[in-house]
Amino acid sequence: MRTLGAILLPLFFFFTTLAQVGDNPTALLKKGIALHDKGDYAGAIKIYDEILKQEPDNTEVLYEKTFSLMQQGSYQECADLCKDILKRFPDNEFNKGTYINYGTALDHLKKPEEAIKVYSEGINKYPNHYLLYFNRAVTENIYKQTDNAIADLKKAVSLNPSHTTSHLYLGLLMSSSNKIAAMMSLSAFLMIEPEGQRAARALPQLLNLAGSNVEKKDEKNITISLPSKLVDSTVKMEDDFRSTEVAMSMLAALDFDKKNSKKNVAEKLSEKLSMIIGIISERKDSNQTGFYTSFYIPFFKSLKDNGYLETACYIMCTSADEKDVKKWISKNKGKIDELYSYMRDYKWTVPTN
Incomplete structure (x- = not known):
């Protein structure tokens, strides 16, 4: 028995160590992102919650959870979590994306004024992040703020000339007021895409x-x-x-x-x-x-x-x-x-x- 016990005890610690390595937060995060990319948002969220039990202040995991919540259609939960993240961790490196997910969730909740306010707060903090301007432009256009949308799309393409959708939307919005200008934007879009x-x-x-x-x-x-x-x-x-x-x-x-x-x-x-x-x-x-x-x-x-x-x-x-x-x-x-x-x-x- 002592001999068997001596064999089983090292094996127990060996497999326990493997489980701990396999389930560390970094490995779990990769697994959660992989599930998200496959469209299994609920599965991804479940894994993110496992990590957050160990590391409740892991801002990367919190951001990824907001992204999965939004893609899953849990817009109110996404908005609430984004609001909490921005309040608790105002300077974390993932907040560019958090502002975008927050505004997008509010868009889906039919709260355009709140969405524009969130995007604007994000722009004040990250004035060179083109996607904040682009997302604000989308909301502005939906709610007939065409001039504001055009201004934001111009800013988006100037910050990132490779962003095809900004060229496309800008061309479409300009087509009724300035055909030559619209042609340039659409031409740039078609060259890239x-x-x-x-x-x-x-x-x-x-x-x-x-x-x-x-x-x-x-x-x-x-x-x-x-x-x-x-x-x-x-x-x-x-x-x-x-x-x-x-x-x-x-x-x-x-x-x-x-x-x-x-x-x-x-x-x-x-x-x-x-x-x-x-x-x-x-x-x-x-x-x-x-x-x-x-x-x-x-x-x-x-x-x-x-x-x-x-x-x-x-x-x-x-x-x-x-x-x-x-x-x-x-x-x-x-x-x-x-x-x-x-x-x-x-x-x-x-x-x-």
Whole structure:
């Protein structure tokens, strides 16, 4: 018996040690995050609660729990926990995400004013965190605060020019007030995210803007209808691209000419963007100001000046159902890789206003 006991006792401590190592907070946290990523939010929350029994002040675990609660649809519980975290641990490193989860939960609870207040508090504390501006913009747009939403989306893309959704939403919101500006945002989105359902919806919107104000009545008649605001010189505005829009409409009318019938969608888009960039960047008017003038125009001008604009337009048109476009993309992988390398190194001009 003593011999057996001597064998069993070390084995007991061996397996106990293994269990302790396997169930340490770090290992459990990884397990909880893995369950969350698989969509098992309840399972993840259960593990987070196990950790919090041992370490009730573990702010990383508390943050992950708010994320799982939100994804699970437990919005009130998520909001309550976020509020408690921000009160007890006002300076912890995960609070950027906590503010976002808190505001999102309040959005789902139909409390937009409270959500905007939370995002604003987060922005005051973390003024360079683009997702706080983006999330506030989403709430503002839903509740018809369009100007505020546009301002926040501009801030979001200036802080993170790679954030595709900010470019997309900004383009959509600008489409009714400034078509040239909207085209720039949608073009930037499609360059970064040229495939998928969102791209398939964004490309027709971009092409419609590029061909707007022009209608083919029949085989012999093409009508260009310019909104009154395009020719009203008394109206002052930033990013005043009205004369450029008029020129674009004239060029769009030529799309119906037989000489242009063989051009594919990317070629036509490239012509229009090249003209837009040329007119705006060469304008001598020193009073021309605005976010698009200082942020987007230098980027697209750099593409044109460095010979990348055509490649960019083919990338934008990836989701177009045209054989010529697909063929070009298939044969020019090198040009596409070169453009993306250029984009990674490009230093965006961040507006100061």
